[in-house]
Amino acid sequence: MERIxxxxxxxxxxxTVQVEMHDQLALNLQEDLADRISATAARGVLIDISALEIVxxxxxxxxxxxxxxxxxxxxxxxxxxxxxxVAITLVELGLNLPGVATALNVDRxxxxxxxxxxxx
Amino acid sequence: xxxxxKGTRPIRTEQDIxxxxxACRKLAQDCGLRLVAQTKLVTAVSELARNTxxxxxxxDLDWEMLEDGVRRGIRIVFSDEGPGIPDxxxxxxxxxxxxxxxxxxxxxxxxxxxxxxxxxxxGKGTRISITQWT
Numbered sequence: 001m002e003r004i005x006x007x008x009x010x011x012x013x014x015x016t017v018q019v020e021m022h023d024q025l026a027l028n029l030q031e032d033l034a035d036r037i038s039a040t041a042a043r044g045v046l047i048d049i050s051a052l053e054i055v056x057x058x059x060x061x062x063x064x065x066x067x068x069x070x071x072x073x074x075x076x077x078x079x080x081x082x083x084x085x086v087a088i089t090l091v092e093l094g095l096n097l098p099g100v101a102t103a104l105n106v107d108r109x110x111x112x113x114x115x116x117x118x119x120x
Numbered sequence: 121x122x123x124x125x126k127g128t129r130p131i132r133t134e135q136d137i138x139x140x141x142x143a144c145r146k147l148a149q150d151c152g153l154r155l156v157a158q159t160k161l162v163t164a165v166s167e168l169a170r171n172t173x174x175x176x177x178x179x180d181l182d183w184e185m186l187e188d189g190v191r192r193g194i195r196i197v198f199s200d201e202g203p204g205i206p207d208x209x210x211x212x213x214x215x216x217x218x219x220x221x222x223x224x225x226x227x228x229x230x231x232x233x234x235x236x237x238x239x240x241x242x243g244k245g246t247r248i249s250i251t252q253w254t
Contacts (some may be wrong), residue, residue, distance in 0.1 A: 022138045023170070054141065054159055056166040057225060085159040093163060093228040 011043040026062040044113035050081030060095040067100045080109035131169045137169045160232040161252040169227040176200025193253040201245040241251040
């Protein structure tokens with residue numbers, strides 16, 4: 001079965017979505033991330049969607065779910081790299097991703113994660 | 121208004137949703153839509169193709185390239201022979217969902233395109249037409 005790779009960087013997990021996101025792939029990612037957070041005791045998850053050309057309500061819901069479940073598992077999620085056209089479309093669609101932390105790029109996202117771990 | 125090209129694609133599997141998105145992106149580029157208009161159209165296609173599959177039990181996507189004076193456009197029609205939408209007003213309510221979704225599919229898709237037209241009747245299937253102009 002097709003899967004999106006999850007890399008470990010110290011206390012954090014890094015997910016770079018490089019392929020066209022179909023629904024089953026999104027569901028697999030959600031399950032895989034929950035397993036990996038549990039197995040590695042990760043404190044943060046960084047999801048890079050800079051290669052995604054659209055985010056529809058299904059993918060948006062998956063992102064919100066991942067953010068919610070990682071919070072329950074004591075890890076913070078940061079979504080990075082959203083293309084401007086995707087951001088404009090998401091807001092118009094009515095999907096504001098409440099509760100999902102975002103950053104402009106991977107560097108800023110990592111800063112955000114490190115900062116929030118230090119504060120705890 | 122004249123139709124310069126047209127075609128059809130099946131919406132029968134989850135993979136077809138991805139293929140429909142890719143095909144419509146290509147059409148939108150050929151049509152000369154700007155990036156934001158392309159992204160909105162492709163996102164609407166993704167929402168509606170999923171509805172066709174999940175609620176309509178599968179169906180077809182028919183597309184037409186349009187020319188109307190100086191402006192060009194794409195019309196995409198999703199049709200299925202599923203159960204139809206029993207309460208259209210309810211289905212077009214923001215945030216309402218009959219499935220496990222967010223309830224943004226229909227209302228969201230409508231906001232993303234220039235024209236949106238929906239015909240449905242219980243037991244008669246559903247036909248949704250969307251158009252995006254340059």
